Amino acid sequence: MVWLFSLRHRSWLNWAVWVLACGSIIAFAFMTGSWAFTSYYLRYxxxxxxxxVAVFSYYRTKRSNLHARTRDSRIIVPSAFLLLFVVLDALAIASYYPSGKTFDVAFPFRSGTYYVLQGGVNIVTNPFHALGDNKLAIDIVKLNALGNRADGIAPRALSAYRIFGEKLYSPCQGSIFEVRDSLPDNPPGNPDIEHPEGNYIVLKCAKGKILMAHLRRGSIRVAPGDVVTMGQPLAEIxxxxxxLEPHLHIDATKDGMAIGLTFDGQSLSINSLIKRT
Incomplete structure (x- = not known):
């Protein structure tokens, strides 16, 4: 936007290419930025x-270049940015459309507004998981009225994070396959890299196994072998x-292979918003 605002465009072609290039970068930030660290609504x-800024630059170009020629060598750099970010934007959009089979389950939370901090089917929207064991995993947090996932940008108290202590419900009917409930809850910013999942539940359902990780110590209400129904309380986040901070990690596998999850028929990616009443 600073580029677009400060440049004096020599021609309409120059202006149009710069607007498209900057617009493609803004679109990428809109779709893939982690807005919940400040406010989800800031993206708008x-x-x-x-x-x-685009309208301002249009009128400035109109006043100063009424008879300008369209030939301008300064469009090479913005054209390169435009091509790059059109590809990245296409990948961000494609992350909402998983290929192959998916596993549809119920959303595991009740009331409130929830936000996908990281998710989708490619590295553009899901970089951490794309390089890990399950590239289709999803991280979910809860938002407050201001669209932030916590009271502040990086609070030190676990209680400041809206999802901490939130009740987790079974996303499907099945049986408990595996549980761990002995690890402490880390202070924000101090991950336990030796135990990646932390406290977790593995739920075996008809279409595969679901892992729900980073659970609160002492909150898990089920044990291996228990049969659970959809919507049954399981634990707390x-x-x-x-x-680094409280959230739900959830992923699914079938026959040892990652499989995409949809929730009540909805495919989620980064910046997806789920409102539950």
């Missing part, structure tokens, strides 16, 4: 600011394991 402010 970004779009508004870009619109104002904590901050155990390899995690």
């Amino acid at each position: 402010v970004l779009l508004g600011l870009f619109t104002v 904590g901050n155990s394991g390899n995690t």
Whole structure:
């Protein structure tokens, strides 16, 4: 936006290419930025600011270049940015459309507004998991009224995070395959890299196994072999394991292979918002 605002465009072609290039970068930030660290709603402010800057640059170009020739060598750099970010934007959009079979389950939380901190089917929207064991895993947090996942940008108290202590419900009917409930909840910013999942539940359902990780110590209500129904309370969200702050890590496997999850028919990616009443 600073580029677009400060440049004096020599031609309409120059202006159009710069607007498209900057717009593609703004679109990428809108779709893939981790907005919940400040406010989810700031992404719309970004779009508004870009619109104002684009209109301003349009009128300035109109006043100063009424008879300008369209040939301009300064479009090479913005053209390169445009091509790059069009590809990245396409990948961000594609992350909402998993290929192959998916496993549809119920959303595991009740009331409130929930946000996908990381998710999707490719490295653009799900970089941490794309390089790990399950590239289709999803990280979920809860938002407050301001669209932030916590009271502040990086609070030191676990209780400041909206999802900490939130009740987790079974996303499907099945049996408990595996449980761990002995690890402490780490202070924010101090991950336990030796125990990546932290406290967790593995739930065996008809279509595969679901891992729900980073649970609160002492909160798990089930044991291996228990049969559970969809919507049954299972545990609370904590901050155990390899995690910087409280969130739910959830993924699914079938025959040892990662499989995509959909929730009540909805495919989720980074910045997806789920409102439950």
